[in-house]
Amino acid sequence: MFKIVHQDGKARVGRLQxxxxxxxxxxxxxxxxxxxxxxMSGSDIEDLGYQSLISNSFILSLSPxxxxxxNIGGIHKFMHFNNTIFTDSGGFQVLSKDFxxxxxxxxxxFKDKSGKKSLxxxxxxxxxxxxxxxxxxxxxxxxxxxxxxxKDYVDAIKRTHAWAKRSKQAxxxxxxxxxxxxxxxxxxxxxxxxxxRRFSTHKINEMDFDGVALGGLVVGESRKELLxxxxxxxxxxxxEKIKYLMGLGSPxxxxxxxxxxxxxxxxxYPTANARHGSILTKTGRYMIKKIAYKHDKGPLEEGCxxxxxxxxxxSYLHHLLRTHELLGYKLATIHNLHFMNQLLNNIxxxxxxxxxxxxxxxxxxxxxxxxxxxxxxxxxxxxxQEKEEQQQAKYLLTHQNSSSKK
Amino acid sequence: MFKIVHQDGKARVGRLQxxxxxxxxxxxxxxxxxxxxxxMSGSDIEDLGYQSLISNSFILSLSPxxxxxxNIGGIHKFMHFNNTIFTDSGGFQVLSKDFxxxxxxxxxxFKDKSGKKSLxxxxxxxxxxxxxxxxxxxxxxxxxxxxxxxKDYVDAIKRTHAWAKRSKQAxxxxxxxxxxxxxxxxxxxxxxxxxxRRFSTHKINEMDFDGVALGGLVVGESRKELLxxxxxxxxxxxxEKIKYLMGLGSPxxxxxxxxxxxxxxxxxYPTANARHGSILTKTGRYMIKKIAYKHDKGPLEEGCxxxxxxxxxxSYLHHLLRTHELLGYKLATIHNLHFMNQLLNNIxxxxxxxxxxxxxxxxxxxxxxxxxxxxxxxxxxxxxQEKEEQQQAKYLLTHQNSSSKK
Numbered sequence: 001m002f003k004i005v006h007q008d009g010k011a012r013v014g015r016l017q018x019x020x021x022x023x024x025x026x027x028x029x030x031x032x033x034x035x036x037x038x039x040m041s042g043s044d045i046e047d048l049g050y051q052s053l054i055s056n057s058f059i060l061s062l063s064p065x066x067x068x069x070x071n072i073g074g075i076h077k078f079m080h081f082n083n084t085i086f087t088d089s090g091g092f093q094v095l096s097k098d099f100x101x102x103x104x105x106x107x108x109x110f111k112d113k114s115g116k117k118s119l120x121x122x123x124x125x126x127x128x129x130x131x132x133x134x135x136x137x138x139x140x141x142x143x144x145x146x147x148x149x150x151k152d153y154v155d156a157i158k159r160t161h162a163w164a165k166r167s168k169q170a171x172x173x174x175x176x177x178x179x180x181x182x183x184x185x186x187x188x189x190x191x192x193x194x195x196x197r198r199f200s201t202h203k204i205n206e207m208d209f210d211g212v213a214l215g216g217l218v219v220g221e222s223r224k225e226l227l228x229x230x231x232x233x234x235x236x237x238x239x240e241k242i243k244y245l246m247g248l249g250s251p252x253x254x255x256x257x258x259x260x261x262x263x264x265x266x267x268x269y270p271t272a273n274a275r276h277g278s279i280l281t282k283t284g285r286y287m288i289k290k291i292a293y294k295h296d297k298g299p300l301e302e303g304c305x306x307x308x309x310x311x312x313x314x315s316y317l318h319h320l321l322r323t324h325e326l327l328g329y330k331l332a333t334i335h336n337l338h339f340m341n342q343l344l345n346n347i348x349x350x351x352x353x354x355x356x357x358x359x360x361x362x363x364x365x366x367x368x369x370x371x372x373x374x375x376x377x378x379x380x381x382x383x384x385q386e387k388e389e390q391q392q393a394k395y396l397l398t399h400q401n402s403s404s405k406k
Numbered sequence: 407m408f409k410i411v412h413q414d415g416k417a418r419v420g421r422l423q424x425x426x427x428x429x430x431x432x433x434x435x436x437x438x439x440x441x442x443x444x445x446m447s448g449s450d451i452e453d454l455g456y457q458s459l460i461s462n463s464f465i466l467s468l469s470p471x472x473x474x475x476x477n478i479g480g481i482h483k484f485m486h487f488n489n490t491i492f493t494d495s496g497g498f499q500v501l502s503k504d505f506x507x508x509x510x511x512x513x514x515x516f517k518d519k520s521g522k523k524s525l526x527x528x529x530x531x532x533x534x535x536x537x538x539x540x541x542x543x544x545x546x547x548x549x550x551x552x553x554x555x556x557k558d559y560v561d562a563i564k565r566t567h568a569w570a571k572r573s574k575q576a577x578x579x580x581x582x583x584x585x586x587x588x589x590x591x592x593x594x595x596x597x598x599x600x601x602x603r604r605f606s607t608h609k610i611n612e613m614d615f616d617g618v619a620l621g622g623l624v625v626g627e628s629r630k631e632l633l634x635x636x637x638x639x640x641x642x643x644x645x646e647k648i649k650y651l652m653g654l655g656s657p658x659x660x661x662x663x664x665x666x667x668x669x670x671x672x673x674x675y676p677t678a679n680a681r682h683g684s685i686l687t688k689t690g691r692y693m694i695k696k697i698a699y700k701h702d703k704g705p706l707e708e709g710c711x712x713x714x715x716x717x718x719x720x721s722y723l724h725h726l727l728r729t730h731e732l733l734g735y736k737l738a739t740i741h742n743l744h745f746m747n748q749l750l751n752n753i754x755x756x757x758x759x760x761x762x763x764x765x766x767x768x769x770x771x772x773x774x775x776x777x778x779x780x781x782x783x784x785x786x787x788x789x790x791q792e793k794e795e796q797q798q799a800k801y802l803l804t805h806q807n808s809s810s811k812k
Contacts, residue, residue, distance in 0.1 A: 064725035319470035326445040
């Protein structure tokens with residue numbers, strides 16, 4: 001099911017076998033929460049070379065409903081994507097202030113947009129994903145929000161482990177009746193505190209999951225804290241297991257996490273950035289809507305072979321994104337997703353050739369000190385950093401409030 | 407430049423030769439006001455089989471600016487569309503309340519969104535379109551808004567003719583310096599009053615334009631009034647000239663107008679309808695967002711060969727459009743534009759085979775009495791009709807007010 005075929009330091013190349021083909025690791029998955037990667041069709045994602053993507057069973061349960069996708073014949077047919085599809089449990093989303101009513105050991109009580117109250121249990125989550133007929137299902141986990149105290153983390157970890165056990169049992173029981181080859185991944189929690197993360201990793205590791213995931217990261221912690229937590233978790237898991245870091249998607253983070261032994265990633269990073277006009281390149285990212293690009297005849301990135309760079313100028317993208325033309329979102333998304341897929345190709349090649357450490361350092365040097373990175377780290381960079389910090393502060397405030405209300 | 411190759415009653419098949427190829431008439435053009443058919447790339451439009459589309463030189467002069475498109479090497483290169491491109495003068499837009507300050511014989515004084523005041527003249531409009539390097543340019547015309555009195559129509563007609571003459575002169579003078587093979591079409595006005603329309607048609611007909619257009623229609627008049635005005639104008643123009651009815655795009659209207667001898671159409675009808683979830687079929691249009699389609703496994707239209715109908719269910723489109731997923735706009739647009747292109751293919755074939763009258767009657771019978779049409783003419787139809795009537799009333803009120811303020 002998962003086999004490591006090359007090892008270079010902690011970094012490795014492996015093969016994950018699912019009901020819809022083989023995915024070479026390390027890999028990155030675009031996010032299709034509502035059964036569509038924003039602005040892209042399933043065929044568009046295949047054409048870019050992606051062997052897999054991830055959808056979200058909680059979001060799909062709200063709309064169109066699990067029954068709709070099941071009746072059509074499963075998520076592959078529904079969205080016309082023939083490679084591997086992961087589905088997230090949606091633990092992160094159901095626990096957000098938009099939906100959460102109350103957590104209990106039984107599960108999560110939530111209200112949908114119409115105000116209807118429901119109970120979301122580990123067993124229901126497993127069955128929903130079997131009904132969606134995804135290739136890889138994720139367990140329901142309990143995510144303590146970043147910045148909360150120790151008690152919250154301990155509670156979240158305990159519940160995550162109890163739910164993981166119930167998920168595994170339900171999956172084992174139900175799988176046959178769905179005639180399914182679906183894999184089930186367990187998720188460890190523990191925030192950024194070493195003993196919590198180590199304990200949770202250990203617990204999830206002992207259960208017999210087909211793969212293991214690092215949850216509760218990329219939620220506001222510093223890059224140093226993130227990297228430390230990754231190291232702890234990866235080292236504590238069995239080495240032969242496939243390791244999935246949920247929600248990580250910036251190129252520099254991925255390059256570093258692969259160096260620590262992570263095999264699998266997903267994030268809205270490249271697609272959300274694209275729609276905001278933030279373009280990924282080897283020499284850093286830049287904002288295409290800046291007035292400097294109004295007359296620029298060049299492609300989004302010199303040397304890029306994506307269809308956007310082949311046919312269109314910076315000038316055209318600048319115009320489309322400034323005037324909110326739908327085509328702009330798609331063309332920018334094509335470039336950013338092509339960039340990510342190329343990056344993962346290059347990562348795998350470097351590992352196979354035993355030069356991952358050199359590749360990593362060269363990539364990070366160019367990404368942080370390149371032409372675009374330097375331009376970005378001017379006024380606009382500062383503006384964005386401030387905005388990100390404000391959003392983070394607001395996020396923490398909101399979640400601390402909603403947590404204290406519980 | 408334009409040659410009629412088949413005649414069947416008043417309907418005819420012809421060939422329009424431009425700098426970017428041959429367009430067989432009658433044809434329909436999707437609208438790319440900002441150099442993109444909404445949600446579609448230039449290649450997408452080519453792939454659907456379209457030989458031409460229309461952009462808008464006024465809209466482009468506001469953003470990104472004529473200089474931007476010119477510097478890139480013209481509108482074909484800018485938007486990556488290699489077939490024939492028409493550009494409208496934007497007379498209709500510059501005269502709308504969003505922009506208009508004052509009309510004079512010299513031209514139109516308008517303000518852009520930043521509040522900057524400019525003068526828009528027939529000569530500037532011609533030069534802008536030469537700089538954009540479109541294949542067919544349209545003259546600046548003066549459109550009297552539907553519902554205004556006789557004096558307004560007479561003023562608009564007189565100004566339209568004076569501007570048409572100045573446009574032709576400017577185009578003749580400037581064409582060579584741009585090394586351009588661009589064609590220039592004149593536009594007749596006159597609203598729905600027979601003597602005005604006949605007079606304007608006659609005047610535009612005498613000037614030596616490469617093609618002639620019917621302007622100032624499809625702005626709120628009844629279907630009967632529209633058809634009468636088309637008959638008058640088409641009969642008054644020289645028969646060997648190519649005749650373009652601006653802004654007409656509903657399938658039933660096109661089928662009838664072709665029967666009167668119109669050769670060329672453009673409209674946002676199929677694309678705007680698509681984005682609102684209104685799906686065109688041979689048996690009428692229907693609203694895909696209706697709850698009835700939630701579980702429907704069938705394609706948008708049975709027997710349709712477009713890529714949307716080949717790969718996706720009504721159920722998926724229902725979900726995408728209800729949840730505002732960007733992909734939904736594109737997939738619905740593909741179907742509606744494929745439908746329009748097929749319709750025009752069928753129209754041309756019927757004329758070539760000398761059975762246009764039969765085709766027309768069969769099409770209209772199916773379109774107005776078919777399954778979808780019947781469903782549509784229920785509650786939802788009534789709701790939409792009411793809304794359209796309200797919008798029309800509001801439009802008239804606004805324009806009468808802004809007209810009386812002048």
